[in-house]
Amino acid sequence: MDSNEEFKEIEEKHRVLIEKAIEIMKQVSDPKHSMSHMESVVGYTKEILKSVEEADKEVCIISAYWHDVGRIVQEKGHAEISAGKLQEEMKSLGYDERFIQKCYQAIDKHSWKKEPETLEGIIIRDADKIDFVGIGRWKVCIETDCRFVKILELLPVLRKEILKLECSKEIFDREIANLVVYLHDKVFGIK
Numbered sequence: 001m002d003s004n005e006e007f008k009e010i011e012e013k014h015r016v017l018i019e020k021a022i023e024i025m026k027q028v029s030d031p032k033h034s035m036s037h038m039e040s041v042v043g044y045t046k047e048i049l050k051s052v053e054e055a056d057k058e059v060c061i062i063s064a065y066w067h068d069v070g071r072i073v074q075e076k077g078h079a080e081i082s083a084g085k086l087q088e089e090m091k092s093l094g095y096d097e098r099f100i101q102k103c104y105q106a107i108d109k110h111s112w113k114k115e116p117e118t119l120e121g122i123i124i125r126d127a128d129k130i131d132f133v134g135i136g137r138w139k140v141c142i143e144t145d146c147r148f149v150k151i152l153e154l155l156p157v158l159r160k161e162i163l164k165l166e167c168s169k170e171i172f173d174r175e176i177a178n179l180v181v182y183l184h185d186k187v188f189g190i191k
Contacts, residue, residue: 044127
């Protein structure tokens with residue numbers, strides 16, 4: 001079975017859980033952490049998983065969908081809130097406690113100033129941070145007149161100090177090159 005088929009199978013197996021995350025994310029009003037961001041993080045997570053075979057794919061995919069649901073409550077501390085909300089939902093659906101804990105750990109420390117303690121947590125954090133240079137996020141920010149100051153301050157350290165996996169750095173390099181072309185075309189009106 002190829003990776004894409006495996007990812008579809010995982011998403012179908014955990015459909016109820018994933019649909020709940022999507023339902024919550026549709027209510028998040030922060031344009032930088034919208035449905036588009038969640039979809040990008042899920043995509044980057046799957047791309048990283050193609051290079052990191054030893055990771056628990058189910059944990060990573062579920063966690064990618066759930067990593068920002070805590071933003072419905074608040075921005076600061078959202079990672080812990082997201083992990084807690086996922087934990088509650090998984091318990092209500094009868095998931096195994098050990099599996100719940102692995103998902104919790106994958107989300108709990110994905111913020112800037114925290115260090116994930118598991119490989120799955122590193123994958124979620126890397127995928128989340130790669131989206132800082134994703135065209136989708138920049139389009140949303142331009143359309144909604146978001147402030148870019150924070151993003152621009154982080155770009156010089158993002159690849160070198162934040163991303164942990166070599167495959168994540170390769171994805172970042174590709175995405176930043178695409179972003180430069182996108183911004184050039186946007187500034188100079190080239191279509």
